[in-house]
Amino acid sequence: MTTTHDELADNVGLAGLSKSVRWERMLALLADRRRLSVTEVADEFGISESTVRRDFDQMAARQLAHRTHGGVVAASVAYGLPRRYSKQVEDKQRIAAAAAALVLERYTAPVVGLNGGTTTTLVAKALGEQTEETSEDALQQSGHALTVVTSALNIATELVLRPQVRTVCLGGTARAQSYELTGPAAIQMARTLWLDVLVLGMLGIDAAAGLTCGDPDEAGVTTALVERSRSVVAVGTSDKVGTRSFAQICEISQVTTLVTDSGATADALDPLREAGVEVVVV
Structure with missing residues (x-):
């Protein structure tokens, strides 16, 4: 032939x-x-x-x-974020880049959890970009530069085309407002996994109220991921600091690090530092 x-x-x-x-x-x-x-x-x-x-x-x-x-x-080109996710893009991009760099500096071939939201979506993109140069030798040894476990469909779609990232998407019922997967199936799967670090977006972070979001179903899945994580890196713009929303995700004692922008005031950040949270301002 x-x-x-x-x-x-x-x-x-x-x-x-x-x-x-x-x-x-x-x-x-x-x-x-x-x-x-x-x-x-x-x-x-x-x-x-x-x-x-x-x-x-x-x-x-x-x-x-x-x-x-x-x-x-x-394949992900049709999956943009809803229009409500359009504010403070520059601050969120800086926060995302810093959070991704922090994760990759502190962990080798980590298992990283990501819940849904604009900032965590940008973190996912930054993780993909910052691991692009991973050598073929390194990939042959470890298989992947990192593993991402996510409860958000759009984040899974963002990362699945990156060969250096192993992408694990929880099951469950998708919410149109945030693309997050919720319900018993998502929680059950989250409880079978162990994460090195969870990068967590929220609507509020407060020394008394902890981390909060607007939807109890989303909070339930994210709480399960918190419980399976060695460390928790909260990411959010300064308007989230010192505020609280409807549903608690976790206590402030479960948060390792907060990455936020320079708009956060000392009055808002000092109670978090006193509670033992590492604060990174970008």
């Missing part, structure tokens, strides 16, 4: 990459750029356009991407 030039490229890759490694790199690019064209991938990888088209067709068949005329778009 005669092996054609393009068939050989499918298996080995003209740039010397195996098909599996080539796909990993394509998916990593897709996660960053959200869309790729056949031409740009062929040029960047040094392979034929027909090989790229076959790769894209196969990725689409496996629901790893959506096929378009001349290329692909990320």
Whole structure:
């Protein structure tokens, strides 16, 4: 049987990459750029356009991407956050980048929990970006740069295309307002897992009330994740500090670290420090 030039490229890759490694790199690019064209991938990888088209067709068949005329778009491109998550983007991005860096500095190949929300969604993106350069040798040794366990559908969708991240999504009933999974199935699964660190978004953090959110069902799932975590990193903008919402997630004694922005006042932060919470201001 005669092996054609393009068939050989499918298996080995003209740039010397195996098909599996080539796909990993394509998916990593897709996660960053959200869309790729056949031409740009062929040029960047040094392979034929027909090989790229076959790769894209196969990725689409496996629901790893959506096929378009001349290329692909990320499977997550249709999953934006609801419009209510539109304020204080710059503060949240700084908080997210700092929280992600803190996690990766303190833990090697950690198991990281994330509940739903704008800030935790940005933390997920930052974790993906900050682990992009993980070497292939390191990945072969540990399998993944990190494992993320999340109760939010949009966070799972954000990370699933990143080959260096193992993504675990809890079961349960999805809430349209936040994309969070709630109910007995989510709580039961959360209680079977152990986390190194939980990065937790909230509507309020207060020395007396602890961490709070607006929905008891979401609070129940997040409480289960807190109970299975070695440490808890709360993330939230300064308007959340010193306030409380409807449903308690956990006591302040269960919070290890708070990452917030410089708008938080000393009067709001000092009671948290006195309660033993490490405060990181960015």
